[in-house]
Amino acid sequence: MQSQDNLKRITRCGLFTAIALTIFIIETRIPPLLPIAGMKMGFSNAVTLYVAYAMGLASAGQVLLARIFLGAIFAGQFSIILYSATGGLCSYLFLVLVRKRTSAKELWFVSPCCAICHNLGQMLVASFLLGRAVVLYFAPYLFLMAVVSGVFVGVITEKLLKREDMLGK
C-alpha cells in the first residue's frame, strides 16, 4: 500500500514536470512582450504552486528542480540555468515559509510574491555575473510584470485546485 502511494506520487510528479516543461519551452519560444532582459510571464509557476498546494512542498520542489534543469537543456541556452535556478530557489523558499499559513484562496497574493522573490534572486545573480547592478534599471518593469502575471497565475491555480478530478481522486 505504501509503495503504491509512492508510485502514484512519482507518476504524478513526472506528469506535472512534463506539463511545466511544456509551458516553459513554449514560453521561451514566444517573442518577448517587452524587450526587457529577464522578463517572462512565468506561467510554469502555476504548476509549481498547484503541486505545492495539492500534493505538498516536497513534490513541488522536485517538480521545480526537474523543470529548471531540463528547461535549461531544452531551451538551448544552458547559461540561463544560473538565473532560473536562483530565482526558483528564492521563490521556493518563500513558498516554504507561507505554505502552512495560507490556503488556496490566498494564492492570488502568494503567486505575485513568489514572482517578486524570483525576480529578486535573478537580479542578484545578474548583478554578480555582470559585475554591475545594471539590471536594477529593469526592476520596476519586472515588478509590474510580476504583479500582473502573478495575480493571473494565482487565480488560475486556485481555479485548478478546485477541480479535484484532475488528480484522479
Add this chain to the structure above:
Amino acid sequence: MSREEKPQQSVEDSTAHEEGSSVSASGKEQTGKMFFQQYPLPSFFLLLLVIGSLGAIYWQGTREVGSFATVRVSGEDWLRVDVSSVEGLEEYEIVQSFPTGEAYHRLVVGQGEIRIVEANCPDQVCVLQGGAVASGRPVVCLPYQVVITMEQKEEFDAVTG
C-alpha cells in the same frame, strides 16, 4: 461564490472598499475584484508596488546620465567610448566561445547611441532593446553576459585614469 461574500463586504470598513475599487480602476483583471475587497493589506501592498514601479519608470525617463558608454563582457570592461563624439558609424564585433557554442554580437556606435544590431541567440532580447542612450537605459544580454551602460564623464575618467 460572490453572492455569499456580499454580506462580509458591507461589514468591512470604508478604506478597504476604496482600496478594492481603486485597484480595479487601474486596469487589473476583473476576476480579482472580490479578492481585493476581502484582503485589504495584501492588495494595498500590491497597489503600492505598482504605483512605486510606475513612479520609478517615470523618474528613469526624466534622468540625464551622460553619453559615455561602457561595454562589459563577462564582467570585464571590453570597450569604452564617448557616444556623442563618434562621427559616422563605428562597428564592433564580440565573439565569445562557450562549451555550447559560439556567441556573436555586433555593435554599432553613432548618432548619440550604442546598440547591438545582430546576435546569434534565439530570443534576440538585446537587439530588440534598442540603443543605450544618454538617459541611462542600458542594454543587457543575460545569457551571454554582455552589458552596455551609460555614465557621466567624471565616473568614466575615474575608471580609465
